[in-house]
Amino acid sequence: MKVILTADHAGMTIRSEVKNLLDEMDIEYEDTGCSCETSVDYPDYSLPAAERVASGEFDRGIFICGTGIGMSISANKVKGIRCALTHDVYSAKLTRQHNDSNILAMGERVIGPGLAREIAKIWLETEFDGGRHANRIGKITSYEN
Numbered sequence: 001m002k003v004i005l006t007a008d009h010a011g012m013t014i015r016s017e018v019k020n021l022l023d024e025m026d027i028e029y030e031d032t033g034c035s036c037e038t039s040v041d042y043p044d045y046s047l048p049a050a051e052r053v054a055s056g057e058f059d060r061g062i063f064i065c066g067t068g069i070g071m072s073i074s075a076n077k078v079k080g081i082r083c084a085l086t087h088d089v090y091s092a093k094l095t096r097q098h099n100d101s102n103i104l105a106m107g108e109r110v111i112g113p114g115l116a117r118e119i120a121k122i123w124l125e126t127e128f129d130g131g132r133h134a135n136r137i138g139k140i141t142s143y144e145n
Contacts, residue, residue, distance in 0.1 A: 001027055001028070001059045001060065001124070002027075002028045002029070002030075002057075002058050002059050002060075003022060003027055003028070003029040003030075003058060003059065003060050003061060003062060003124075004029065004030050004032060004049045004052055004053060004057075004058040004060075004061045004062075005018060005019065005022070005029050005030070005031045005032070005033065005061070005062050005063075006031070006032045006033045006045045006046065006049040006061070006062075006063050006064070006071075007033035007034065007045065007063070007064040007065065007108075008033070008034055008040050008041070008042040008045055008064075008065045008066075008070075008071070009034055009036060009037055009038060009039055009040050010064075010065050010066035010108055010109060011033065011063075011064030011065050011066070011106075011107075011108045012033075012034075012037065012108075013108055013113055014064045014106060014108045014111075014113055014116040015031070015033050015064050016113075017113040017114075017116055017117050018062055018064070018116065018117065018120050019031060020117075021117050021120055021121060021124075025121070025124065027124065030058070032045065032048070032049050033045060033064070042065045042070040042071050042074060043070070043074045045063075045071075046063050046065075046070070046071045046074040046075045047074055047075070047077070047078065049061055049063065049075075050063075050074070050075040050077075050078040050081050050083070050103060051078055053078075053080075053081060053102050053103055054078050054079060054080035054081055059102070060102050060103065060104070060124070061075070061083075061102065061103040061104070062103070062104045062105075062106070062120060062123075063075060063083070063103055063104070063105045063106075064105070064106050064107070064108055064116075065105075065107060065108070066107055066108060066109045067107035067109055067110055068085045068086075068087070068105040068106045068107035068110065069085060069105075069107065071083070071085075071105045072084070072085040072103075072105035075103050075105065079144050080102075080141075080144065081102060081103055082099055082100060082101045082102050082103070082137070082140070083101065083102070083103035083104070083105050084099060084101040084103070084104060084105065085105045085106075085107075086104055086105070086106060086119055086123070087106065087107065087110050087111050087115075087119070088115075088119070089115075089118050089119055089122050092104065092119045092120075092122045092123040092126070093122050093123070093126050095123070096123055096126035096127065096128060097126055097127070097128065097129045097133070098129065098133045098136075099133070099137070100128040100133070100134075100137050101123075104119070104120065104123045106119060106120075
């Protein structure tokens with residue numbers, strides 16, 4: 001699995017925790033997040049990273065901002081992206097099993113680094129169930145086209 005990781009100025013702490021997790025899980029990743037603490041615009045980071053997931057260059061992405069909302073809204077504008085804003089482990093698991101999400105968004109001002117790590121781990125380890133869920137994803141893909 002190959003993951004693209006990005007964050008704006010408000011996601012630096014969780015991004016660091018997720019990088020440690022990816023290293024521990026021996027998952028290949030590229031970090032395209034900002035390297036400053038001054039305010040930046042989240043679409044400048046989320047849109048190019050989402051395009052790289054949609055193109056197939058990366059299998060999945062993890063995006064972090066203050067609430068996760070801006071990153072998820074902008075990422076979902078890219079055709080082929082199913083970005084899930086998740087702040088609990090149960091939703092992280094189900095968004096993979098049922099929705100085949102390819103990007104996880106989290107908010108650093110909403111959750112702490114420990115929970116972010118748990119969410120990212122379960123999201124990375126969970127596979128898509130397919131079956132009846134594949135039909136539903138197919139309807140979304142048809143609508144996009």
